[in-house]
Amino acid sequence: MQGKFEMSMMGELTFLLGLQVKQLKDGTFISQTKYTRDLMTKFGIEEKSAVKILMNTSVKMDMDADGKVVDQTRFRALIGSLLYLTASRPDITFAVGLSARFQSAPKESHMTAAKRILRYLKGCQVVGLWYPKEGGFKLIGYSDSDYAGCRVDRKNTSSTYQMLGNRLVSWFSKKQNSIATSTAEAEYIDAGSCCAQVLWMRQQLRHYEVEEKEIPIMCDNTSAIAITQNPVLHSRTKHIGVRYHFIRDPVEKKDITLEYISTDKQLADIFTKPLYESRFEELKHELGLIELS
Incomplete structure (x- = not known):
């Protein structure tokens, strides 16, 4: 790059756009x-x-x-x-x-x-995200939804996040655009959002010659998982918008798999609702948030 562009070597990255970066022997800390x-x-x-x-x-x-x-x-x-x-x-x-x-x-x-x-x-x-050097490149997604959580319009709060190995690399929490009529529908819509992000990340990993197949998405609603595996539209699901059903195709092709996870192990809870202090601190640790002086 120095042959094509005028630049100077400033050593290892330590500060960029408000982000402080510590590159250590065991990993990288961002705060x-x-x-x-x-x-x-x-x-x-x-x-x-x-x-x-x-x-x-x-x-x-x-x-x-x-x-x-x-x-x-x-x-x-x-x-x-x-x-x-x-x-x-x-x-x-x-x-x-x-x-x-x-x-x-x-x-x-x-x-x-x-x-x-x-x-x-x-x-x-001084808390920040810790990205350990070891941990592999296994991509896994988590999706969760807080049914009718908004008191103003009764829409749900969707949350998803993706881990690469044991490192948090992507996350979001936002209110869904449509009103769901059941917890299963809310979770199904949220799983579709997670699927879209996971498929995009899989494409990015291919540039680094990392091929991911049957990427697991962890969901704590068995009814939502059943909807993705059943291509038949019946009275309880035919009202769901067509764009939310795209998740069925990658499930059928085995690009992704929806797997059940119990609610007490659903790490995406931290993005959907207020939590008790003990649960909040537990999930912070699981996300890789630590205090590094």
């Missing part, structure tokens, strides 16, 4: 510690106490019709800053996404919830 501390100063959280969990399990955010209106520009600035932080902090993905739904008319309760995310981050500023 946004400096960026996090800058957010504390920008939004006046330095004097606030830290909290251990992002959201209480009893919290149900809605439009808050009687709440006090807050500065829309400042609220959007906070949400935008937190969204960028999810690049290395998947543990805040659900809470940030939930708060982001109220940017058009934010109330004081929404601002409090968003600032609570900063208070949580204050207690774990």
Whole structure:
């Protein structure tokens, strides 16, 4: 590349676009510690106490019709800053996404919830993603859905993430576009989203001469798994949009396999709903989030 482009060698990568990178003998650690501390100063959280969990399990955010209106520009600035932080902090993905739904008319309760995310981050500023050197290249996906979780329009929250070996490489949490009539339908739609991402990642791996077949997608709903394996449209599934049925083709071709996993082992829970502290900390560890000084 130096023969074609003017460039200089600056050594190993240590900082890029707000991401701090530590390349160690056993693996690579990615964090946004400096960026996090800058957010504390920008939004006046330095004097606030830290909290251990992002959201209480009893919290149900809605439009808050009687709440006090807050500065829309400042609220959007906070949400935008937190969204960028999810690049290395998947543990805040659900809470940030939930708060982001109220940017058009934010109330004081929404601002409090968003600032609570900063208070949580204050207690774990140096946490980041750990990518160990060992672990192989086995691709595996997880999909989960929170049925009718949104109090405003009763739509579901979809979440998927993909692991390469034991390394978290892709994840998302968002509200589904359509209203599902059952938990099976919600999980089925979510599995389709996960399938699309997995197939794209498989194509990328082929550029590195890594061939993946029968990629497992872990789902905790047996009815959703049964729908993917049954090509017959009956009264309970014929209303599901055609675009959500594309997952049946890769299942038939054995490009992917949907496998059952019990709910207590479903790691994607952290992207769909508020959790108790013990469960939240357990899933953080499983995702590869550690504190490295």
